[in-house]
Amino acid sequence: MRGRLTLLVAAVGVLVVIAFLVPLAVLVRTVAADRATTRATADVQRLVPLVGTADPETIRSTVDQIGADTGRDVSVFLADGTVLGTPASRTPTVVLAARGESLTVESAAGREVVVAVQGRPEGTGVIRTVVPRDELTAGVTRAWLVLALLGALLVLVGLVVADRLAGSLVRPISALSAVSHRLANAELDARVEPAGPAELREVAGALNHLAERIQVLLREEREQVADLSHRLRTPLTALRLEAESLRDPDDAARLTTAVDGLERAVTGVIRQARWRSTASAGGSCDAAAVVGERVTFWSVLAEDTARTLTIDLAPGPLPVRLSGDELAAAVDALLGNVFAHTPDGTPFQVRLAARADEVTLTVADAGPGLPPGSRRRGASGAGSTGLGLDIAERAARAGGGRLELSAGPDGGARVVLTLGVVAPR
Template structure:
């Protein structure tokens, strides 16, 4: 913006100066020419009494003296054809003046001033003075240089003023941009000091109001999450007590583990909601151990619903840049989708392998597949998108977990029918 404002001011200044200085320069030249002509005319007028009354010898002396003093070419043409002073041809201007008409004309040597002198007994005499071109333009070049320097100085002053004005505009805009980036990076205490024109001050106030409003909304959201956690802990505690009262130790252990997992998930959600700047991929987890544990958990339900489970698990540990709680939630979401969206008895397969340095989790079922039209639409992995009456958050949870480790989520139609979900968990980490 500063460069554009400077260019605009420079263009306007140059055009304005051209509009004023060019006529002024022409006026300076005209004034110089008129001044030289007036001086020559005055000198010629001083010879009129002498030429009109004196003899030839006196006229010659006076003319030579005037020529020496003025440095101009002075000639007097008497009626009998005698030329006194500087020898010169009888020009058309001289011939016209001999008829009694004084005038000023241009010649090759400069400006020619001729004056008719009447009253002599022998006829009309003519005084001719030539103003050289150097005298006509004396001082013009210097005046033009002064005008040019003045124009350059004015342009520089205009640029300096424009640059200062641009800084007063650019500085608040730069501050607005910096604060907006800080807000985007979750620095919600960033604020703008209103400065600059009224419009920019209004924008700064609006941005500060927006930041304050975001802080209020986040505080409300965190409090709601905390309230939710408080409400969930009571039924979780009751569930754990009920599990401990079961007679079958295996059932008690299984239900207690499920309650503990649910409590960990709730605690993780609360902690994540209260983070100011999440750091995806900061913690590593063993994908092999987590997948094996979650498949074993869901295998009990699969057995109850008559589903055959196929597990192809690469030898661990397979460390990925996804927190354990997030990866557990992602695996549960994918396996839960199989049970929620396929009929009982539908087999499914889970495969975890390291391919080309990446860890790839594949969950494939032999169900009816997705009925949202040809291909796998991108909307299937958008948050809240579902055509089966569910919340639509399962695939989004898995996608976010994959992105936390630098991977992605892919949906495909299985070769034998059904749906195949590929969760790329990012590059495998060193132990």
């Protein structure tokens, strides 16, 4: 934008300079030619009384003297054919002037000035002089050079002023852009200092107001989620007491483990609800330990529903750029989808593989596959919330990876969660 404004001012400045300097340059040349012609005419007019009354010898000496003083060719044509001064032939202009008419005409040699003189006994005499081209344009080149330098100086000053003006416009716009990018990166405390024209100051104020409003809305949302999570603690406590009161130790242990997992999830929701920004949601964990723990938990339900579970987990530690709570939530979401969207008895497999710069978790089943639009947030074909894949995808992005959906080797669904590893220190 700054370059375009400068270019625009430069173009306008050049056009204005041309519009003024070109006519001025033509005027300078015309004035110089007219001044030279006026001087030549004045010199010729000094000879008129002499040519009208003096003898030829007196006229000759005076004409030679004037020619030597002015550096121009001066000739006097008498009616009897005598030519005094600089030898020259009778031109059509001289012939016309012999009829009594004084003229100034352009010729190949310059500008020809002829003056008719009445009163001589033999007839009308004619005084002729020629103003050469170099005298007609004397000083014009220097004047044009001065005008060109003046025009260049004006354009340069215009460019400097335009650059300063463009800078006063571009700097506030750049500040607005920088703050908007910071807000997009979850730096909600970023603010812009209003500057520049009134319109840009108004935009800056609107952006600051928007950032404050976003902070208020996020704070209200987090508090609402936190409040809802706190409300869940009471039924969780009651559920734990019920689990501990069961007589069968195996059932009590299994139900207590489920309550523990639910409580961890609720605790994670509370923590995430109180995070100031998504940028603070960093962390790391051992993917092998977290995935192993969650697969062990779900293997009990797989056994109860007659599902064959194939487990292939790479040995740890496998540090990934994701907190343990978020990774556990993603694993629970993927495995929960298997139980929610496939019939009992459907086999599935869980594989955790490690590479140089990433860790890959693959969950594949032999069920009916993914329905169309299942990746869309809130979409579900089994009466669930439809947020499982969305939770996994957000975890993948937070962990510097990606989530891929495809058909499994047995025709069912195959979900691959890739996470970036933590660089060794």
